[in-house]
Amino acid sequence: MTSWGPNFDETITRLRRELDPMTLIQVVIGYLTLIVFLVLPLLSMVIEAFIYQGAVSLYWFWDILTSVEFTSLASQGGRMFEVRRGILILWGIDHGILLNSLIVAFSVAIACSVIGIILAFIMARYVFPGKQMFQVLLLVPLLATPFVNAYVIGKLFDPRNGLINFILVDLLHLLPWRLDIDGLFGITFAQTLAYYPIVYMNVVASLNSIDPSLEEMAENLGAKGLRLFRTVTFPLMLPGLAAGAIMTFIFSLEDLGAPIGFVGARANPLARKVASYQIYSSFAEALTGGISPKTAALAFIILIVTASSYGAVRWYVNRRSYAMLSKGGRWSPRVKKPSTRTRTLVVVFLLLIIGLASMPQIGTVILATTDWATSGTLPTEFTTKYLSTLWTNSQVTQAVLNSLLYSVVAVAAMILVGSSIAYIVGKRDIPGNKVLDTLATIPVAIPGISLAIGYFLFFSDVFRDTPLDPLIDPALLIICAYMIRRLPFTTRSVGAGLQQVDKSLEESSMNLGANHPTTFYRIVLPLIISHMINGAILGFVYSMSEVSASVTLGALREDRVPITFFISQIVYGAAATGSVSIGAALCVLLMTVQIAAMAISNFILKQKTSFLGV
Amino acid sequence: MVNVRLINVTKRFGDVIAADDVTLDIKDGEFFTFLGPSGCGKTTTMRIVAGLEFPNEGKVFYDDKDVTQLPSFERNTGMVFQNYALWPHMTVKENVAYGLNVRKVPKDEVNKKVQEILELVKLGGLGDRFPNQLSGGQQQRVALARVLAINPDILLLDEPLSNLDAKLRVEMREEIKEIQHRLGITTIYVTHDQEEAMAVSDRVAIQNYGRIRQVGTPQEIYNKPTDLFIATFIGKGALMEGVVEKVGELVDVKIGDMVLQGITTNEDGVKPGDRVACVMRPECFTVDEPDEAFNIIEGTLEWSAFVGSITELKLTVGRFSLLCDAPSDRTYEAGAKLKIYIPKSRTIVLPWMDLD
Numbered sequence: 001m002t003s004w005g006p007n008f009d010e011t012i013t014r015l016r017r018e019l020d021p022m023t024l025i026q027v028v029i030g031y032l033t034l035i036v037f038l039v040l041p042l043l044s045m046v047i048e049a050f051i052y053q054g055a056v057s058l059y060w061f062w063d064i065l066t067s068v069e070f071t072s073l074a075s076q077g078g079r080m081f082e083v084r085r086g087i088l089i090l091w092g093i094d095h096g097i098l099l100n101s102l103i104v105a106f107s108v109a110i111a112c113s114v115i116g117i118i119l120a121f122i123m124a125r126y127v128f129p130g131k132q133m134f135q136v137l138l139l140v141p142l143l144a145t146p147f148v149n150a151y152v153i154g155k156l157f158d159p160r161n162g163l164i165n166f167i168l169v170d171l172l173h174l175l176p177w178r179l180d181i182d183g184l185f186g187i188t189f190a191q192t193l194a195y196y197p198i199v200y201m202n203v204v205a206s207l208n209s210i211d212p213s214l215e216e217m218a219e220n221l222g223a224k225g226l227r228l229f230r231t232v233t234f235p236l237m238l239p240g241l242a243a244g245a246i247m248t249f250i251f252s253l254e255d256l257g258a259p260i261g262f263v264g265a266r267a268n269p270l271a272r273k274v275a276s277y278q279i280y281s282s283f284a285e286a287l288t289g290g291i292s293p294k295t296a297a298l299a300f301i302i303l304i305v306t307a308s309s310y311g312a313v314r315w316y317v318n319r320r321s322y323a324m325l326s327k328g329g330r331w332s333p334r335v336k337k338p339s340t341r342t343r344t345l346v347v348v349f350l351l352l353i354i355g356l357a358s359m360p361q362i363g364t365v366i367l368a369t370t371d372w373a374t375s376g377t378l379p380t381e382f383t384t385k386y387l388s389t390l391w392t393n394s395q396v397t398q399a400v401l402n403s404l405l406y407s408v409v410a411v412a413a414m415i416l417v418g419s420s421i422a423y424i425v426g427k428r429d430i431p432g433n434k435v436l437d438t439l440a441t442i443p444v445a446i447p448g449i450s451l452a453i454g455y456f457l458f459f460s461d462v463f464r465d466t467p468l469d470p471l472i473d474p475a476l477l478i479i480c481a482y483m484i485r486r487l488p489f490t491t492r493s494v495g496a497g498l499q500q501v502d503k504s505l506e507e508s509s510m511n512l513g514a515n516h517p518t519t520f521y522r523i524v525l526p527l528i529i530s531h532m533i534n535g536a537i538l539g540f541v542y543s544m545s546e547v548s549a550s551v552t553l554g555a556l557r558e559d560r561v562p563i564t565f566f567i568s569q570i571v572y573g574a575a576a577t578g579s580v581s582i583g584a585a586l587c588v589l590l591m592t593v594q595i596a597a598m599a600i601s602n603f604i605l606k607q608k609t610s611f612l613g614v
Numbered sequence: 615m616v617n618v619r620l621i622n623v624t625k626r627f628g629d630v631i632a633a634d635d636v637t638l639d640i641k642d643g644e645f646f647t648f649l650g651p652s653g654c655g656k657t658t659t660m661r662i663v664a665g666l667e668f669p670n671e672g673k674v675f676y677d678d679k680d681v682t683q684l685p686s687f688e689r690n691t692g693m694v695f696q697n698y699a700l701w702p703h704m705t706v707k708e709n710v711a712y713g714l715n716v717r718k719v720p721k722d723e724v725n726k727k728v729q730e731i732l733e734l735v736k737l738g739g740l741g742d743r744f745p746n747q748l749s750g751g752q753q754q755r756v757a758l759a760r761v762l763a764i765n766p767d768i769l770l771l772d773e774p775l776s777n778l779d780a781k782l783r784v785e786m787r788e789e790i791k792e793i794q795h796r797l798g799i800t801t802i803y804v805t806h807d808q809e810e811a812m813a814v815s816d817r818v819a820i821q822n823y824g825r826i827r828q829v830g831t832p833q834e835i836y837n838k839p840t841d842l843f844i845a846t847f848i849g850k851g852a853l854m855e856g857v858v859e860k861v862g863e864l865v866d867v868k869i870g871d872m873v874l875q876g877i878t879t880n881e882d883g884v885k886p887g888d889r890v891a892c893v894m895r896p897e898c899f900t901v902d903e904p905d906e907a908f909n910i911i912e913g914t915l916e917w918s919a920f921v922g923s924i925t926e927l928k929l930t931v932g933r934f935s936l937l938c939d940a941p942s943d944r945t946y947e948a949g950a951k952l953k954i955y956i957p958k959s960r961t962i963v964l965p966w967m968d969l970d
Contacts, residue, residue, distance in 0.1 A: 010670065017668065017683055504699035507666050510686040511693045512713035512764055522712075526703045 011431055018430055022517040026420035027430060033417045033487075034439040037480045040462075041454030042303070042446070048457050049297035060297035064098060070298075072096040078183060078270050087159040088177040091270050092184025098301065101275040104188050105252035111192040112248040113241060116199025119353065120237075123200075124207040127335050128343040134350050139201075140358040141194050143594055144545035145587040146564050147571040150190040150261020151580060152363030157181035158266070161377045183270030187258040193357045194258075195251055199244035206240025207233075212334040239317040246313040250306045254447030256280050256547050256568070264571035264580070275302050276548075279449045283456070283552045287471070291456055299450040310445035361591065367584035386581040390589060396582060398559065399566035400589065406475065406562055407543035410482035411536050417483065418490030419532060423520070425491075426498045427506065444488045448548020451481060455553060474553040475560045481549035486542045490535045497531030498524070534601055541597045545590050563590065616676045616767045616800055617642045618663060623672030625658055625824075632658035633669065634824030640802065645794055647803040649811040650821035651847070656804045657696075657772055659821065663802060664770050665689045676767065692761025693770040697777070698753045700745035706732070706756050707741040713764035727763055734793065735759045751782045758790070762797070769794065769801040775810065787814055808848055812836070820844050838879040842964045845893040852936040853891040855966060858884050865963045867892055870932045874909045876961030889966040896926070898960040899938040901952070908955040911936065918946040929954065 019027070052059035064070045078094040094100060119138060123131070145152075156164045159180040168175045181189055210233065218232045254276055262271035271277070275298055282295040338346070366372050368386050370379035389396045418440075424430055425437045443451075455477050459468045470477050501524055509519040547564050554565030561569075563586050570583035618640040625633040632655040640646045648656035661667040662674060665686035674682045681689060692713075700709055707728055714724045732738055735755040745753055754774060761769065771790070775783045791814045794801045805811050811818050812832040820827045820835065820843075828840045839845035846853065856869035861883070864875040867890055874892050878884050900908075913929035913936065920942055927938040927946060938954050940946065 013683060014668070017685060502697065502699065504695045504697055505701060507686070508693065508695055508699040508760075509701075509712070511664055511666065511689075511691060511770075512716060512760065513687050513690065514712070514716045515685070515687045518716060523701055527701075 014429070015431065018428060020516045022520060023424070023428060023430070026424050027436075029417055030421040030424060030436050030440070033413075033484075034436070037455075037484045038439065038443060038446075038451075041451065041458040043454075044458035044461065045296050045303075045450065045454040046300055048291075048293050049300045051293060060294050061301070063294060064297055064301065068096055070096045070098045072099065080185065083177055086177050087180050088175075089180045090185045091180070091182050091268065092186075092188070094184070094270060094273055097273050097275055097278055098298070100184055100273050101253055101302065102305065104184055104191070104274060105249045107188045108191045108195060108252040109245045109249040111188070112196040112199045113245045115192070115196040115353065116203050116244060117241065119196070119200045119350075120203035120207055122346055122350065124204050125335055126343075126346060127337045128346050130347065134354070137354045137358070138350075139197050140354065140361055142197050143361050143591045144541075145360050145364045145584075145591065146257040146545060146547050147261045147264065147567050148364045148367065148580070148584050148587045149194060149360030150186065150258040151265045151571050151583075152261075152360045152367065153190050153193075154182060154186060154262050154265025156359060156363065157186075163377055166377050182262060182266050182268045184273070186262045186268075187255075187271060187274065188252075190258040190261065190360070191248075191252045191255055193360065195248040196357065198247050198251075199241065202240040202244030203237055206237035210236045215334060239320050242313045243317055246310055249309060250445065250447065253302055253306055254449050254548055256449070256551055260551075260568050260572050264573070275299075276447070276449050279453060280552055283452070283555045286456060287556060290460075291453060296453055296457065299447075299453040302447050303450040306447055307442075307445045364584045364587045364591075367581045368588045371581075373579075373581045373584075386585040387588065389582050390585055393582070396566065396586065399561050399563050400586070402475070402560060403544055403563040406479050406482060407540050410479045410486070410543045411539045413479070414483040414486050414490045414539050415494075415532055415536050418487055418535065419494045419528075421487075422491045422494040422498055423524070426495050427501075427503075427524070440491050441488050443484050443486075446485075448481070448485060448546070449552060451485065452549045452552040455481060455549070470553055470556050473560060474556040478549055478553050478560070478562060481553065482539075482543040482546055485546065485549065486539045489542075490539055493535035493538070494528060494531055497528035501527045537597045537601055541594050544593055618768060618800065618802070619675040620659070620663070621673045621675070623659070623662060623669045623674065625655075625662060625667060625669045631655075631824045633662060636672070636821075636824075636826055638819060638826065638829065640800065643798045643800055645791070645801045645803065645814060645816045647805060647811045647815040647818045648821055649805060649808060649818050652806055654821045655824040656806075656821045658824075660693075660770055660772055660802055660804050663768065664691050664693050666693075689768075690764065690766055691768040691770055692764060692766030694754075694757045694761055694772065694774045696773040698745075698757040700753055700756055700760075702745055705742050705744055706737065706748070709745070709756055710741075710759045710763050713760065717764065731759045731763045734762065735789075750778055751786065754778060754786060758793075762793070767800065769799050771801065771803045773805055774803075775805075776807075783810070790814065820847065822847075839893070839962065839964065840879055840881055842891055842893070842967045843969060845891075845962060845964055846969060849895060850937060851893050851895050852934065853893045854931070854934045854936075855889070855891050858886050858888045858890055858963070861885060864958055865890075867963055869934075872911070872932075874911075874961055875958045876909070876963040877959055878963040880964050882965075884963060884965055890963050891966050893962040893964060894936065894956050895960065896937040896939045899936075899940075899954045899956050901927075901938070901940045901954055903953070904955050904957075907958055909958060909961055910953055910955055912951065912953045915946055915948055915950050915952050917948055927952070927954075 049060055050056050050058070068076060072095050076094040076096060079089040079091045080093050082089045095103065123135060123138070156162050157179050159165060159178045165178040169178050214236070215228060215232055218228050223231055256276050259271050259274050259277040260280070262268060263277075272281075279295055279299050282291055285291070366379055369384070370382055372379035390400060391397055421436060421440045425433050425440070456470050459477055460471050463469050465472060467473055468476055505523055505527070506519050509523045510516070514522065545564060547568075550562045550564040551568045554561045567583040567586050570579055618638075620636050620638045623633055623636040624631065634655070636659055648659055650656045658667055662669050665681065665684055665688075668683060672682075673680055676689070701712070704712070710728045710731060711724050714727060719727070728741070732741055735758055737752060737755050737759060740748065740752065745756065748756065754777075757774070774790070775786055778786060787810055803811070803814065815832055817829060817831055818835050819829045822843055828835060828844050830838070835844065836849055839848060842853070845851060854869050854874070856867040856874070858865060859868045859873065860866040865878050865884055867874050867876065869892065876892055884890055911929075911931055913931035916928040916930050916935070918928070918940075919926045923942060924939045925942045925946065927940050929936045929938060929952060936954070946952070
């Protein structure tokens with residue numbers, strides 16, 4: 001792609017030639033969407049954060065960075081590794097809201113990386129019984145159980161009647177104390193179990209793309225074992241690892257599921273002391289008093305952290321993405337069949353990880369189908385009354401219908417916008433393409449909560465008393481948030497399809513007299529339609545289970561709440577009563593949708609796509 | 615049918631100049647070939663004619679119409695791509711009918727035309743197949759049929775035979791030439807294969823580093839190369855480096871202690887003292903002593919190779935090696951001294967240039 005031509009006249013000539021009506025519409029759709037629903041809202045947030053008493057000021061940032069409530073090197077409370085009355089307390093230490101968030105996110109990224117590397121290595125290099133089954137089971141944590149997952153962990157590790165404590169301490173006498181996992185440590189624990197597959201999938205992909213002859217060469221030169229790993233394998237898989245780790249970091253920073261889940265399960269105030277939760281709770285006040293500049297400043301700081309770390313990793317990965325130089329032939333990966341003892345160890349280890357990691361999903365199903373929520377350690381009876389609320393309880397049904405509607409509309413919009421951008425960027429020579437490309441990638445690095453703050457500030461001000469005003473009706477903005485947040489993945493998915501359409505296929509069409517629109521509809525579209533459908537399915541699943549924008553903007557009007565908001569309310573508010581099982585039933589619905597989508601994607605469209613598209 | 619003119623066309627990709635000040639006049643109905651090593655800009659020049667690239671400078675005319683900025687779909691040219699670019703989601707018929715459908719030709723007329731064209735390229739029964747069910751040669755024919763269907767003003771062929779095996783290549787090139795001749799359509803052909811270029815073209819343009827080095831009939835290009843690049847790029851040839859002694863009707867070139875007389879085909883000629891090369895084609899040599907109008911070269915026979923109709927000889931003359939086609943009715947001793955003769959009119963003297 002050439003950028004601005006060497007001289008202005010030439011650029012104008014080129015524009016006049018390239019910009020037929022369809023292209024113009026695609027360009028306008030791309031820019032308009034990204035500017036109105038991404039750039040301007042974020043700008044509003046920035047402006048709000050920098051204003052104090054009517055003047056530009058760093059007051060709010062200074063306030064956040066100096067108050068012990070937000071950043072404190074000394075402990076502000078919390079407990080870690082303390083044993084009291086036979087209970088080992090694992091809550092984490094409070095270092096202030098901002099530092100807590102960063103520490104949690106960093107710990108999650110590290111923990112996910114360690115687990116991810118080990119798993120990836122085992123799966124990519126060893127042959128053992130049941131490998132294919134494990135390949136599927138390792139991805140179970142990707143099934144969406146927002147809020148309920150943390151609730152389940154909190155419940156399982158409850159020092160009084162948690163099931164895990166019951167098994168480990170009372171039944172097997174493996175541990176001298178009962179475990180009390182909660183608070184910041186609980187959030188870290190829950191997030192690690194939920195996000196490790198992201199690192200795992202990225203590293204496996206890296207490992208599988210390493211030409212085995214590179215490792216064989218190193219072995220041939222005398223490098224073995226750890227040395228081989230350190231000098232050849234690890235550097236080659238580092239880009240994949242970095243890409244996966246940064247996603248877990250970002251996901252952790254913006255996650256609301258775990259904090260709200262723990263607050264719901266155990267009401268430990270420590271679980272509230274993360275930035276995402278603070279921003280979320282400010283929306284409750286937004287209905288009456290608006291969002292405070294301090295919240296905007298906090299959201300901006302989180303955004304700066306995610307965006308800059310994402311940018312740094314992207315820069316590094318681009319610099320370090322080794323195009324494998326080896327040419328020709330498909331290689332068979334280096335798989336070993338280890339000794340029986342090692343194989344047994346591997347299987348036991350995998351079972352342990354999978355057992356831990358799928359607790360939330362299994363627990364969710366149990367909550368939804370039994371009386372576990374109120375019965376104590378173990379459920380006592382099966383019941384369908386919670387699942388049946390999906391169609392009998394009007395509030396629940398309303399939330400489901402809302403989510404369905406939002407998701408369908410958001411998917412249509414993201415396909416339209418995403419395909420337009422992918423086509424313009426990938427296939428057309430329009431000045432400024434790089435800007436469009438970059439803009440369309442940015443949402444990956446934007447925490448949903450920051451975007452939600454931006455939406456609220458921008459649209460309640462500039463679009464006051466219009467259908468886009470979140471105080472009038474948040475529905476449109478929720479849809480737009482879904483669309484924008486998923487846009488980079490849709491664009492990339494369609495872009496991957498477009499890459500397979502050789503330039504000459506379009507050129508020959510134009511050569512035979514078809515203009516750009518005709519060429520697009522008759523040549524390009526039929527060739528990428530399966531990518532678009534796949535992108536749409538993934539976008540739909542994503543939208544159904546989206547959390548950050550749903551629970552913040554959703555709070556603004558009762559009859560507009562999506563599924564995830566409804567779940568969050570149930571888990572947050574009514575944990576003690578059995579109604580948490582209704583939330584679990586909704587999660588079962590989400591998981592069902594997700595599995596169905598995965599099946600369609602894999603078996604009908606024959607697409608191999610990682611579900612988070614990272 | 616149109617005549618195509620390029621006037622001072624220059625196309626840059628960043629720092630690379632793909633077409634450098636190209637000026638050409640391609641005549642109505644002519645079979646015109648761009649020949650050059652890979653990366654010389656020949657495909658780019660053709661794409662500029664097709665409207666798939668647009669020049670940074672210069673103008674393109676079809677007859678008297680300035681088409682420089684006209685998009686490809688308004689030019690009515692038919693281009694056969696190197697990889698054929700058949701649409702995989704359409705059958706052969708649909709591929710061929712595409713250009714007509716885009717032109718909103720009535721349906722029964724389209725069907726008739728498609729059938730006719732498929733017959734012309736000998737694909738009569740394969741209309742309902744998909745491209746991936748065809749052999750390379752058949753795909754090639756579909757690509758050709760697809761552009762012929764629209765009765766293009768100009769037929770553009772971008773290395774159309776490079777993906778075919780040697781035998782099929784010869785067959786197809788004759789077929790293309792035949793069809794072109796029958797339809798009388800202005801044709802621009804791009805290839806790096808000089809034999810192919812010689813065999814089909816009315817005129818050939820040799821391009822290197824974006825510049826057109828020489829334009830002429832295959833005979834002119836072969837026999838009267840205007841510079842050393844062309845002389846070595848086209849045909850086999852050996853060259854001996856020397857210095858011009860005298861320029862008269864013939865040019866005297868001193869090479870070591872030997873003097874060869876030859877003619878120069880360079881437009882600017884040569885003058886005494888110039889560093890030059892004498893280019894000699896293997897088939898111009900003879901080993902039997904002729905009359906005086908021949909240069910005599912004495913060398914040592916390095917090897918000989920019997921190839922059937924002739925025996926190829928390689929001689930070492932000072933620091934140069936010469937190739938010579940000799941009669942195959944006798945045997946040649948390696949290591950022996952041998953005299954070979956070449957007509958002065960076939961000894962081509964060209965200014966020296968460093969070739970890479």
